[in-house]
Amino acid sequence: MNDDDYDLQTLAIRGGTVRSQFGEHSEALFLTSSFVFESAAQAAARFKGDEPGNIYARFTNPTVSMFEQRLALMEGAERCVAFGSGMAAILATVMGLMKAGEHIVASRTIFGSTVQLFNNILGRFGIETTFVSPTDPAEWKAAAKANTRLFFLESPSNPLTEVSDIAAIASHAKAAGAWLAVDNCFCTPVLQQPLILGADVVIHSATKYLDGQGRVLGGAVLGKKELLEGIYTFLRTAGPTLSAFNAWIFLKGLETLSLRMEAHSRNALDLAAWLEEQPQVTRVLYPGLPSHPQHTLAMTQQKTGGGIVAFDVRGGKDAAWTVIDSTRLLSITANLGDTKTTITHPASTTHSRMTPEQRQNAGIGDGLLRIAAGLESVEDIKADLARGLSRI
Numbered sequence: 001m002n003d004d005d006y007d008l009q010t011l012a013i014r015g016g017t018v019r020s021q022f023g024e025h026s027e028a029l030f031l032t033s034s035f036v037f038e039s040a041a042q043a044a045a046r047f048k049g050d051e052p053g054n055i056y057a058r059f060t061n062p063t064v065s066m067f068e069q070r071l072a073l074m075e076g077a078e079r080c081v082a083f084g085s086g087m088a089a090i091l092a093t094v095m096g097l098m099k100a101g102e103h104i105v106a107s108r109t110i111f112g113s114t115v116q117l118f119n120n121i122l123g124r125f126g127i128e129t130t131f132v133s134p135t136d137p138a139e140w141k142a143a144a145k146a147n148t149r150l151f152f153l154e155s156p157s158n159p160l161t162e163v164s165d166i167a168a169i170a171s172h173a174k175a176a177g178a179w180l181a182v183d184n185c186f187c188t189p190v191l192q193q194p195l196i197l198g199a200d201v202v203i204h205s206a207t208k209y210l211d212g213q214g215r216v217l218g219g220a221v222l223g224k225k226e227l228l229e230g231i232y233t234f235l236r237t238a239g240p241t242l243s244a245f246n247a248w249i250f251l252k253g254l255e256t257l258s259l260r261m262e263a264h265s266r267n268a269l270d271l272a273a274w275l276e277e278q279p280q281v282t283r284v285l286y287p288g289l290p291s292h293p294q295h296t297l298a299m300t301q302q303k304t305g306g307g308i309v310a311f312d313v314r315g316g317k318d319a320a321w322t323v324i325d326s327t328r329l330l331s332i333t334a335n336l337g338d339t340k341t342t343i344t345h346p347a348s349t350t351h352s353r354m355t356p357e358q359r360q361n362a363g364i365g366d367g368l369l370r371i372a373a374g375l376e377s378v379e380d381i382k383a384d385l386a387r388g389l390s391r392i
């Protein structure tokens, strides 16, 4: 049986494992910055690429390779390259695939730092971005130009959980001669496999659900071997490397990913349905709810609605902050994908570097709150939110 014949749950636990000479059961953590060669000839062959094997931990480490191999099997990708953070993975994707004078079409509702990277940093190096609606594939088609090389989206998006039609946008990318990159952070391969839907590249902030317990930062880029070559060359040269220790944490995290994603989704759905009944809540956005504008699409391209719920409270920023400041259990933090439920006010934190106009266009109002449902009792989570809601 080949590795890729196994079920995802099995791959998450055993995929990519390589045992050392000691026969360890759990994956070994290789803390070494470089590797020794048996001879000058072997060193030369490794550097030339004639002989496979480790060289230097900026770009080769057996623990990192095991993580890359496991995630590649889970996403159905030919190759995975790991990075020190999700943002490093996004930067490396652009650096590996694009050059000055080229153009990106990106969803308007992507992670705040990705917007900053595209707008304020890449712009200085001659790469321009046009932002379009995540939910209208026709806008993507219309925005493509002769120099467009990359389409970029998150689905569901952060924080509004808007769901993009990945297959439709992939076909527009193909027609425009561009690659489609999907940030699959919110779903993970357990809930959604963008490559199967037609995307060319999948990106992860492993910091989130792949770790699952809020311990370490990391990222990954996945896709076809030839597409990943330039991205790997950027890693090897520029060094936004994932540490072996963090890769080892992710290997352990992947082992429970399926179970956790099911449980996160169950709690999120329960919470979203409850929030819909609260009089102080004017809008609930959760792809698993029938009221979500892209519910039908979400249920065809995702296994569940995922763990993120966004909602608007009556009364704007003051009301939203009251809900946050009344919590005793929930963690007030921008991170997500943790066993511990987190609560965030996007307008003043994760998306505060967007201009008020950009936020308004993206639908991120002052009364918006984002919950990343953890694995505590959902009744305790509701009680923690009910305290603040009753004070509005």
Ligand SMILES: Cc1ncc(COP(=O)(O)O)c(C=O)c1O
Pocket (backbone or CB within 6 Å): 085, 086, 087, 088, 111, 154, 158, 183, 185, 186, 204, 205, 206, 207, 217, 218, 219, 335
């Ligand atoms: C959807 C999404 N993509 C990318 C990132 C960036 O990842 P990192 O913080 O690991 O750099 C985040 C971080 O919150 C995110 O939510």
